[in-house]
Amino acid sequence: LNYTEPYRPQYHFSPAENWMNDPAGLVYYNETYHLFFQYNPAGIEWGNMSWGHATSKDLTHWEERPVALLARGYPENVTEMYFTGSAVADVNNTSGFGVDGKIPLVAMYTSMYPVAQELPSGKNVLAEQQSQSIAYSLDDGETWTTYDAENPVIHNPPSPYGAEFENFRDPFVFWHEDTQKWVAVTVLASLYKVVIWSSDNLKEWSLASEFGPYNAVGGVWECPNLFQMPIKGHPSIKKWVLVLGLNPGGPPGTVGSGTQYFIGDFDGTAFKADPDNIHADNKSANWMDWGPDFYAAASYNGLPAGDDVVQIAWMNNWQYGATIPTSPWRSAMSVPRQLSLKKVNGKVTLLQQPQHSWRSVANHQTLKHSWKSVSKGSTSLDSPGKAFKIDLSFADHDSDKSLASTFAIAVRASSDFKQETLIGYNFTSKEVFVDRRNSGDGSFDKTFASLYHAPLSANADKRINLQVFVDWSSVEVLGGQGEVSLTAQIFPEGNSTEARLVSTDGVTQDVRLRISGMDSAWH
Ligand code: FRU
Numbered sequence: 140l141n142y143t144e145p146y147r148p149q150y151h152f153s154p155a156e157n158w159m160n161d162p163a164g165l166v167y168y169n170e171t172y173h174l175f176f177q178y179n180p181a182g183i184e185w186g187n188m189s190w191g192h193a194t195s196k197d198l199t200h201w202e203e204r205p206v207a208l209l210a211r212g213y214p215e216n217v218t219e220m221y222f223t224g225s226a227v228a229d230v231n232n233t234s235g236f237g238v239d240g241k242i243p244l245v246a247m248y249t250s251m252y253p254v255a256q257e258l259p260s261g262k263n264v265l266a267e268q269q270s271q272s273i274a275y276s277l278d279d280g281e282t283w284t285t286y287d288a289e290n291p292v293i294h295n296p297p298s299p300y301g302a303e304f305e306n307f308r309d310p311f312v313f314w315h316e317d318t319q320k321w322v323a324v325t326v327l328a329s330l331y332k333v334v335i336w337s338s339d340n341l342k343e344w345s346l347a348s349e350f351g352p353y354n355a356v357g358g359v360w361e362c363p364n365l366f367q368m369p370i371k372g373h374p375s376i377k378k379w380v381l382v383l384g385l386n387p388g389g390p391p392g393t394v395g396s397g398t399q400y401f402i403g404d405f406d407g408t409a410f411k412a413d414p415d416n417i418h419a420d421n422k423s424a425n426w427m428d429w430g431p432d433f434y435a436a437a438s439y440n441g442l443p444a445g446d447d448v449v450q451i452a453w454m455n456n457w458q459y460g461a462t463i464p465t466s467p468w469r470s471a472m473s474v475p476r477q478l479s480l481k482k483v484n485g486k487v488t489l490l491q492q493p494q495h496s497w498r499s500v501a502n503h504q505t506l507k508h509s510w511k512s513v514s515k516g517s518t519s520l521d522s523p524g525k526a527f528k529i530d531l532s533f534a535d536h537d538s539d540k541s542l543a544s545t546f547a548i549a550v551r552a553s554s555d556f557k558q559e560t561l562i563g564y565n566f567t568s569k570e571v572f573v574d575r576r577n578s579g580d581g582s583f584d585k586t587f588a589s590l591y592h593a594p595l596s597a598n599a600d601k602r603i604n605l606q607v608f609v610d611w612s613s614v615e616v617l618g619g620q621g622e623v624s625l626t627a628q629i630f631p632e633g634n635s636t637e638a639r640l641v642s643t644d645g646v647t648q649d650v651r652l653r654i655s656g657m658d659s660a661w662h
Pocket of ligand 1: 188249435
């Protein structure tokens, strides 16, 4: 495999072959970034859920490793699947899994039991039950041993929610410095509840608290993620951020999966969202991404102290994930996002930027140009190819007959521009948009060809700044300082490599554009 098949992401992680969904177990240990992920070793649709594994030194160049946790009984008779979870380096050997001074990596995951059974631990589970289990590795994540003597370590949902045993999953575990305890956050997916647990040794867990439902509810809540960050410019103030997936139930204009977050406080027991983060209507939310293809976002454990939080998300959507036209793999991960908190327009806001070492793949500047005014209609640009990064900045304005109503850059366009993906700004609604209605193949799902939008106000200089990351089958847009993000897959023809600027109804002022080619991370 040379990673040059049609639509193959050049600088996003995708497995060489087969189905992938959520990142599950992001841990930095021994100067290596580990990426474990939901994986079907047998095909390009969901099934036989196992943990795939890849490693990287820079979050950019990945090496795929052997499957880390292979569904029990695979392939003939799967009796346990390994659903989404997380991983930590147990540096103090609290679990006792370490031998001869070797630090164990410990994974915590959801055991999904397709059939009722008595387990090696003597515990009984029902058909379709989901429970939380652990496994450990003493060789830096290459091979894993499930803790069969006691698994599952969280057997049943807490009372009074026992009936929810089919919808209890996705443990995200981390070390809570202040209380010197392990904390795991799980969901009762259909009740829109996050359930928080704590432990001294990763083996025995006690119930700490529950959170929710709040803000957007949708179909189910999945994949909770909890972490702490200082507020930029106020380093003594640290806040906690709870991120979780909704499926279906993403932001306005999307169909299928979405991701929301809450900013608040966490004392090792209970998470309390800030009052201004709770919306009364149970519909609106703080959206982590306003596009259709950003789900199950998870943060790294084990990053050096003082480092920012880094998250990776599944760049796909349950609405059409299993039918996207890629082969012999399905799904890619987002660009690793470095998160921070900052006051923007008086409100503490989550900002996203590409993680710093990731930037090394942006190699050569191919285009740099400024215009006092871009005229109404389209302005041609040299072809930037199929994988590149755009920095686009322009003056905001209020409505005026001579000025544009929208301004956009078209990418991955055919030479007649019948095929193109537009990324731009609507000066009237004050929204960034991604328009993939004519982006290429959308035949596999009737909701795919859509327009997505996110609110963004101009910065203090009255300018709109957009960063766009274009790959062979995706665009990721960060607006402003990263306070809005829009992620969308696209499936254009291989020879759709043109670009142009489009200023609708009038001119756009003081435009600055820079395009850099992106290297392939696979060669
Ligand atoms: C989210 C999810 C998780 C589950 C996993 C199974 O995408 O549904 O809740 O653990 O996928 O693959």
